[in-house]
Amino acid sequence: MFHVLLALAGHDLHGYAILKEVALRTGGEVQLSTGTLYGIIKRLLNDGLIVAQRDRPAAIHDDERRRYYRLTPKGRAIAAAEAERLEKVVALARSRHLLKKAQPA
């Protein structure tokens, strides 16, 4: 679920794009299937974390079945909160020498 929010943090994306984005960003580690993805999308929609966009970016030729999803401010806040929480967890793990020092990029 978090991965979907992360994927949408950059741009509005349609379903397939979310799948690709998640796979790309996780180096192929997280491969969502359509069923799982739309289960998540439904929940995020219900909770008001994302919205489906009717108007689409000036598209070249786009399938009309496609819907673009956008992070709502609430969704963004939640994603940020989750990221912070993870950051703290990582920092804690590091302080316990469970992880190597962060490599400067």
Place this chain on the structure above:
Amino acid sequence: MSENKTQRAAHRATHRFRMLLRLFPAEFRGDYGPEMEQVFAEQRAAAEKHGDKIGVWRLWWETAKGIFTTAPREHFAMLRQDSSFALRMMRKNLGFTIAAMIVLGLGIGANTAIFSVVNAVLLKPLPYQHGERLLTLNPRTDDGEVRRFSVPELMDYRRQNRSLDGIVEYHNMQFILLGRNQPEQVETGVVSWNFFDLFGIKPLAGRMFEPDDEKPGAPAVLLLSFEFWTRSFGGDPGVVGKTFRMNDKLHTVVGILPPFPQYPKHNDVYMPTSACPFRSDPDLIANRQGHMLRLFGRMKPGIKPAQAEADLSTVAVSMQREYPKDYVQDTPLHVQVTPLKTELTRDARPTMLFLLAAAGFVLLIACANVANLNLARMVRREREMGLRTAMGAGRVRLFRQLLTESFLLAFGGGVLGLLLASSALQLLTTYVARFTPRAHEVHVDAQVLLFTLLVAGFVSIFTGTAPALARRENLSNTLKEGGTQSTLGVTRGKIRSALIVAQVAVSFLLLVGAGLTVRSLINLQHVDAGFRPENVLTTQISLDFSRYMSNQSMLSFSDSLLAKIQAMPQVTSVAMSVAFPLDKSPAYNNGYVIEGRPANPSEEKPTAEFNVVSPNYFRTLGISLSSGRDFNDRDRPDKPRVAIINQSVVRHFWRDESPLGRRVSFDNGKNWTEIVGVVGDVRERGLEQAPKDLIYVPYAQYPQMAPSLLARTQGDPMNIARATVQHLYEVDPNQPAGRIQSLEQVRADSISAPRLTANLLGLFALLALAIAAAGIGGVMALSVSQRTHEIGVRMAIGAHPAEIVLMVLRQGMGLVLAGLVLGLAGAFALTHAMTSFLFGVTSTDPATFVLVAAVLLAAAFVACGIPARRAAQVDPLRALRSE
């Protein structure tokens, strides 16, 4: 060409993917299906582009996995949402909810209760080890008489059969148990040492019988039945090892039996054959004609009852050949086997299935009723439904919502039904015990719970589908003003009417069934049984044979007892007999010869049932003496043998002449007995059974070990019960009284099964009537409220209130009449299945049909009358304004 192929493959893939999507709830599919298809198509195309077959396969695998995990979650989420919405709706319509739950609870409760009996008695395997392989063995003779086996026969069957891995014997005696505060008459089962092993019954305490217990001269041992142990010894395990005097011998209790269905009779104690003074008699053991044993066998694995029957009959025929003197030679001897389960449930099966059908009918009516309530409610919810449709809820979605609501209602009804059923279980067990020894196995268990759940499921589909079906496609006008009057209203009105007609029809069926049963019960209660049961006390006695060895001693016992009882001021007449009407004692049937009428081989030898009675027996029981005389004090052992016959014998053999002074012989002409009197016919074996030929002989000439004392009293006969026992102890302090009952009680008990059946059926029918009447009233009330406008117009243009009443009544009663006609047709088709339950009334008894129809019409009339009156009170002005 290749592009074409790719396209086709893509098409096929989309199709398959759609199939997978069907696993999702329709709503989810509607919302995301097209998008998911599109995403999947792109994923697939990407995988194909790489020309990577494995990638495509992996995609399919991952997709399927995802759908299989997500879809149930979606269904569950939806169910939760539907349920919480349904619960909200139910709270909002509390009146409807409670009414529907009660109606369904009654319907489901009736079914659960009856099913718990059917399940325990008819469906479950016998609670014996290998119960399905157990048989009862019966020698069959041509006259259809139930015969028993003799000891030499048992030995032959044991030795020569090839189909059974065990045959055990059983017979029942009444013995007197001494060693407790009072002498006690105990029902005793006399059995083979391995009787309980064959049934797979293990002792609750102590041990079972062992082979040594059965050896001649072995110390006498006893097993106590669970019921006797708890009743008489308060469940004290210390009783094992104690000794009691019985039949002038010490008997040691070696074990306690667990509770189990005892067949053919409920016994207090069991003893091995060597302990029974009759069964251990060497003369009896050697006597091939001493038929006193019942046999049970267990088939070897894989053997069918028919094979066992053929095998045992072969043994029988060879016995017949080997001992020509002991068997009639004209027809081959035959052994009939019956699976024990059939035997144990034979009496219960028809009644229980019949009641289950009746309960099913009650449930149908309850369902139809709640479906109607639902439909009526839908009128009010039309706006809500329309709104939800407009907001994008599909038909399936709404259907699902309605089903969820119905299921919650049905579930509530099911819980209520379970409560009702379990509270009625005790009553039901007592009732069922009249039919089968398996009654005590009746419980609410997992199967019953499952059944209730299934019934609730059926109910929710039935009650939820009707309103859902009534919502056809076109919903657009429901949102418009006055939408409730749309075409939808018409469809729904039709379904409602049909449901009313069905309810009336099924109610009629149930009422007719109950009516016939009740009439037959009334007939039974009023049948002239040939005796007057009021104010007669009956006391069964079983003499201790170890002290009453001679006819003389038995006679002096009966003489002194009779004299003492006769001397009581409340007693007007007293007698002794071996049997009295409806006492369920085994019949003594015997052939006899009439003097001067040589037996014609082509004709049947006259046979009759015998009873041994003291003087005043007929006076005490109120049996009429038609001619001749009663037995008197001069008919003693040393005097000429005399007999009294009933009218039935006269009809058969002395139609044109007086039987008085004629002689009959019971031992093929060695001794002759003179007929001195004729008495009226008595229904001895059951109020529903026509009297048979019956010959009475004097008690003094044939003293009996197990007589009954009969006393006619002034006032309640039970008042002298205690004094009677006192007198008995005065005559013999070691002689207990057996069962003491008033003859009226005996008579009432003899029809308790049909009475309880009639009560249950009557209850079901009244339930059905009440539910159906309420349903009719409700629907008419709704119809009136929907037609308020129309009625207002009619009144405004001058219709008289009476016309309005008539209009409403006509509409309602029209439906009722239609239901009645349907019910009548159904009744003619179905009631003949009841014939075997009926007495003195045909299954299409016109009086019952008319009466039932009248009751139904009256109830429906009242139910329609209330809304009709309301219709007539409509204020035209307000009605017109309301639209």
